[in-house]
Amino acid sequence: MTTQPRPDMQRDAERTRAELLAVATEVFAESGYSGARVDEIAERTRTTKRMIYYYFGGKEQLYMAVLENAYRGIREAEQRLQVDHVDPVVAMRRLAELTFDHHLDHQAFIRLVSIENIHRGEYIGRLDSLRTLSRPATSVLDEILARGREKGVFRTDVEALDVHIVISSYCVFQVANRYTFGFLFDVDFTELGQRAHMRRMIGDVVVGWLTTR
Amino acid sequence: MTTQPRPDMQRDAERTRAELLAVATEVFAESGYSGARVDEIAERTRTTKRMIYYYFGGKEQLYMAVLENAYRGIREAEQRLQVDHVDPVVAMRRLAELTFDHHLDHQAFIRLVSIENIHRGEYIGRLDSLRTLSRPATSVLDEILARGREKGVFRTDVEALDVHIVISSYCVFQVANRYTFGFLFDVDFTELGQRAHMRRMIGDVVVGWLTTR
Amino acid sequence: MTTQPRPDMQRDAERTRAELLAVATEVFAESGYSGARVDEIAERTRTTKRMIYYYFGGKEQLYMAVLENAYRGIREAEQRLQVDHVDPVVAMRRLAELTFDHHLDHQAFIRLVSIENIHRGEYIGRLDSLRTLSRPATSVLDEILARGREKGVFRTDVEALDVHIVISSYCVFQVANRYTFGFLFDVDFTELGQRAHMRRMIGDVVVGWLTTR
Amino acid sequence: MTTQPRPDMQRDAERTRAELLAVATEVFAESGYSGARVDEIAERTRTTKRMIYYYFGGKEQLYMAVLENAYRGIREAEQRLQVDHVDPVVAMRRLAELTFDHHLDHQAFIRLVSIENIHRGEYIGRLDSLRTLSRPATSVLDEILARGREKGVFRTDVEALDVHIVISSYCVFQVANRYTFGFLFDVDFTELGQRAHMRRMIGDVVVGWLTTR
DNA sequence: TATGAATGAGGATTCATTCAT
DNA sequence: TATGAATGAATCCTCATTCAT
Structure with a gap:
């Protein structure tokens, strides 16, 4: 049989x-x-x-599978972030705001990232699949930046990765540090007015910064 | 005797x-x-x-004592951050850079903050001593902002807390997300050139943003 | 197969x-x-x-399981105590004596009961299964008492629960207070002569009491 | 100095x-x-x-000191139980009732006795001072019994210690087994009506028993 | 006589993992 | 492929007791 x-x-x-x-x-x-x-x-x-x-x-391998899966999912979601507008300033603001929203939509992922950093990246570092996964997310920025420089509206000493750091840090912060910051400064990052305020602000920051001569 | x-x-x-x-x-x-x-x-x-x-x-109370002690220490250290320069633009840039350095000098604290946020702030929320501890760290910002507005060099729709969020998120990020970000984008935040670059950048960002009309 | x-x-x-x-x-x-x-x-x-x-x-739940199990076992054993004799006086004496023997046979249980009372019944009070378990053990007494009253040999101002208290207290005492009482009065409740004496006595007490006009 | x-x-x-x-x-x-x-x-x-x-x-010696002290105190209190009435039946009933009250007044002591019995009397057994302390409490009973026998109202096959066992077991029970018995039979031994009922009952029991020919 | 600090041995509980079927 | 039973090695915590002053 x-x-x-x-x-x-x-x-x-x-x-x-x-x-x-x-x-x-x-x-x-x-x-x-x-x-x-x-x-x-x-x-x-x-x-x-x-x-x-x-x-x-085992637990460790399960955690690593979770990490890998989460990063893969995020990468896919990021690639769907499309900003098509001719004006690079408008496009840049939009990208910042979409990234802001995107982080709000993936809080579990951001928590995982925090957790992995607490472990000094020892698990993600062993995930070769992520290493070989195409470098993420800066191509859109590259393009917007290039157009902005061409048009003479953006400063020229800033690279895509720089902008990415500024936007990411801000967007991650609103999720990852919400509790302690909220407690100490008596702000509620989840309150809608505050959220809208912060969403607008990241656009202001990036555009203000980039358009400085 | x-x-x-x-x-x-x-x-x-x-x-x-x-x-x-x-x-x-x-x-x-x-x-x-x-x-x-x-x-x-x-x-x-x-x-x-x-x-x-x-x-x-017990372990929990020990952890809470650690949290309280760390926050108290940081508060004191923050209060020593003095930025005395007449020009508010220069002062603001310095403050950003000092904050950047300050975070680098207190990485254990920032890790604790990350950890506490993973726990959704449940322990810090029970530390009444921190709640009653005077609201931290925005008085210097308040003053610089006020002077900048008076002189007409800073935009007027930004509050001290806003600036604090921007600076904090950036400075926390370099420490708290160093591992995953470094791995994925192949950057080393601890490398001195990169560090100097990022230090200058937070000044650029804040000043660029605030001086936008 | x-x-x-x-x-x-x-x-x-x-x-x-x-x-x-x-x-x-x-x-x-x-x-x-x-x-x-x-x-x-x-x-x-x-x-x-x-x-x-x-x-x-855990330990607590194990203890509660022990309590429940012990009470359930005792209840079953009690239900096997059958006293079938037409004469209610003889039946009553026999019941008292059987209860006496029964307590001797279940000393561990009686110790558990003592222990639980030291804890003011806090564990047994949480055993809903015992609460809903049919009220124990007085049905036989009810019946003997009823027959005795009908025949006019028993006083009429005594309820089954009263008799149960008298018999129980005596039978529990011989087990539960054996050590201190024995020490102070220099008696050995485990000595066979003393035991037989006490066995006869509880019958005398109950019958004497109940047959008083 | x-x-x-x-x-x-x-x-x-x-x-x-x-x-x-x-x-x-x-x-x-x-x-x-x-x-x-x-x-x-x-x-x-x-x-x-x-x-x-x-x-x-140490803890053990402290416990033994507590035991000894408690027994000594009880002995003194017992010696103050005076029942002076010419009629031995009345006297016996009074003694039973006073003993009942006495137990209610010394619940901590009775709990200690229960506890010591859980330990199989191993501590009290080492208290020589208690051993040499005059045999307790049956002299009053002896005397009442003797008078009752003389008058022909009491049965003659009962000794003081027997009566003491019957009364004690009943009186101890109301305190020591209050919780489990109360729970299982849904009675409250502390309720005043129930208490009065039980107080009367022990008199009935003893007198009924002793006056049986 | 008194006290706060200190301690080792033990005690309950939890955890990731493996075994037998 | 699946499952309930089982486990050893931690892990947190408690206790009676003693030490230094």
């Missing part, structure tokens, strides 16, 4: 793996690497803890 | 407590709250694990 | 749980709640300490 | 010791031997934990 791989079984396997990954993403983002509990991940799943070892090998 | 309150005994207790606090600060900053081990903290000390419970009551 | 739910595996779990419960009953009865050691319970078992947490959740 | 024993110091010492003993009695009665915390005893005192070791030697 021969055993044949049933196609639906294959699919079930994929589904189980995907479910574990999704739940693990939540739990790691929620509690950090050390704080996350393998038991909790399993419990929030329809499968058992044993499957984590079956599919991923 | 008069009997005086034995200062050495008093000091021994104080010393033990202080040593525990110092080591705990290191370990928590290193490994996070869940990742930190009470045993490790004790081992790095001249005393025993038991003393943690004697002086602080 | 049909696949059946593996009864042996199921049973192994049940066996482990049951063994833990049995040993825990001994140890708690021996040393009290605070005095009992989780380690000791585990050591007397073929399994490990870890299993206590796996099956019960 | 000579050090002289100050008389008030002597008295302070006595006071400290007495306070420790009083508080320890409370705490041991409250929590049992294993459950009681040396720290808690000290904290409830104006002195420090060190004094327990200074005055008593």
